[in-house]
Amino acid sequence: MTNHQMILGMHLGNGYGSQSSAWRAPGVDPANYSSFDAQVRYAQTAERGKFAFLFLPDFPGLQADVDHEAPSMTLEPMMTLAAIARATERIGLVATGSTSFTEPFNLARQFKALDVMSHGRAGWNAVTTSDPAAAANFGQALASRPDRYQRAHETIQIAQALWGSWEQDAWIKDKKTGRFADPEKIQAVNMQGGHVASRGPLPIPPSEQGQPVIFSAGGGANGLEIAGRYANGVIGATFTIDDARAQRQAYRDAAATAGRNPDEITFFAGVMPAIGKTxxxxxxxxxxxxxxxxxxxxxxxxxxxxxxxxxxxxxxxxxxxxxxxxxxxxxxxxxxxxxxxxxxxxxxxxxxxxxxxDYHPTPVGEASVTADHMQEWFEAGACDGFWVSIDVNEDGIDTFVDEVVPLLQERGIYHHDYDGTTLRDHLHAPAQYGLDPRLGDSTS
Known part of the structure; x- marks a missing residue:
């Protein structure tokens, strides 16, 4: 038995589920692709199961054989999470945002506004985009891989600097004296990189967790470096315990190379359960x-x-x-x-x-089969937790919360309630405000 507990995230995509034909499943409203109410309902169920966060992948364009399949992504992740933020209290809200085609000021503003709106529950999965069709949506040609990753480093660093452009006590809001904020404590960042730049400051004060948490879901040497330098949460893609152990260790090593404590990275393996009475x-x-x-x-x-x-x-x-x-x-x-x-x-x-x-392991059978799979991986040191991808959201999230979660709780490897109120609390991530002072600034 372990002396610590796993952390869970929930994959939330198109309003149907992770299987491409989930829109046709019994009991599913085929119009859920555009239903924010459905997404809110699923998020509330995940929160009932004490999930640490929702994870919304994204792709800047249409990527599906829509003749028979629904697009796998939500209509727009930030709008979806804004709706969810107003109807939930604790669950973290993590969305993918491309560093390749969005300016750092826009990314910083959107994610910090979500962070303030949700009282400190936002996370940014910072990724590059390598699809020429996506580039064409922005009237651009695809940049080279080195340029994409250099831009990613610059964008993340500028966004974090913008997040810290209000000192934490800058917002006075004193009605008696008439002082709203201290302008001396709201400063421009004036960062210039080879690909992106921003003057700042951002017009947003800190949230309860200070600023959003960085996630990473990229692979390869470049993805490892991004995660090692900036991320507190990593979404993995592994199919065996040995591979997961190796991938988790690679991210921990990347953090150490960047001068960070490896324990600051929480590694999530994927699981796509197929649950039935038999x-x-x-x-x-x-x-x-x-x-x-x-x-x-x-x-x-x-x-x-x-x-x-x-x-x-x-x-x-x-x-x-x-x-x-x-x-x-x-x-x-x-x-x-x-x-x-x-x-x-x-x-x-x-x-x-x-x-x-499927793109993650699929335990098949009763709820105990999924619980056994998760326990085995967790206790083998293959991951710190899981991001759970449900086949049909309409009934599958409830099934997981009602049947798998109690088993994990009974076995002492999953909590019964939230320990804190912010995403940093849920991940046991260290406090951070602005750029990490341990990392060199390569953008100026």
């Missing part, structure tokens, strides 16, 4: 969701197993001859799990229903 019921739920997409995924499943598979075999298991020559692809880390499931004798449709092509 394993067969959980699989049937996923089979129904994949009704229109399963056949199109068979060829890719074949590439994962180094086999030529045809959709005509969708409702049959692999033959003895196929199993004899099947081997996991070295190019997809999900392949060993796909082969493991295939060897259990499931049909191709059921293999896919096990989530072997």
């Amino acid at each position: 394993k067969r019921a959980a699989l049937d739920r996923r089979v129904q969701l994949a009704e229109l997409t399963a056949a199109s995924r068979v060829p890719y499943l074949g590439s994962m197993l180094n086999l030529h598979l045809d959709p005509s075999q969708l409702d049959e298991p692999l033959t003895a001859q196929q199993l004899a020559v099947a081997a996991p692809s070295p190019f997809d880390p999900r392949s060993p799990r796909a082969l493991e499931v295939a060897r259990e004798g499931w049909t191709l449709r059921d293999i896919l229903a096990h989530g072997v092509i």
Whole structure:
């Protein structure tokens, strides 16, 4: 048994759920893509489960086969979180914001306004954007990778400096003396980088947590450096305990290299639970969701197993001859799990229903199966917590909160209530206001 407790975040995307066909699921209003009321309802359920934060990925454009699938992102993350902020009290509010196409003053202003509105619950997942179609939406060509990451460093540093441009006691608001604020304590930042710049100051005083928390979800050496220098929360993408341990340690090492305490980084592994009263019921739920997409995924499943598979075999298991020559692809880390499931004798449709092509591990079965998976990873030191991606939000978030959360609480690895009021409190992140004084300023 561990002597500490896991931290949970909830993936909140398009108003339907993480499965591309969730909009067609029973009981789901197909108009939820544009329903802020639905997003608020899901957020309130996650808060009932004492989740530390909601996490809203984003992509600056339309990225979906809308003939049959809903876009995976919310209409606009900051507007969504503003609506949620007014209807919740404790849960953190984390959104992705691209450093590639947004000026640092705009990012700083939006996220700090959300932070003040929510009384210190905002977080910024600072990412670069590498899609040429996204660049075209801003009338630009895609910059080189080194330029994108240099701009990211500059943008984050300028945003943090702007966040600290009001000293914490600058706002006087004394009606008797008539002094609203002390102008000597509200200063321009005057930062100039090779890609972006800002004079400042920002017209926003500090929140209860001072300023928003930085998150990171990028990979590779550049992503590690961004996280190591600035982030307190990291969203990982791993499929085995060993890989998760290695990824978590890499981020901790990056923090140490930047002169920070590695414990300042909280690493979240992803999980995409398939929950049912039985394993067969959980699989049937996923089979129904994949009704229109399963056949199109068979060829890719074949590439994962180094086999030529045809959709005509969708409702049959692999033959003895196929199993004899099947081997996991070295190019997809999900392949060993796909082969493991295939060897259990499931049909191709059921293999896919096990989530072997999903972008995080998928425990399948009763709520205890998901709780066991999370406990095993957590106690093995593979993560500090999880970001949970629910298949169908309409009923799946309630199921997780009502069935999985109590099991984690009974096992002593998840809290029964919030310990604080801000996102920094939830993450046990250190106080910070303005730029981190331990980091050199590369923008001036």
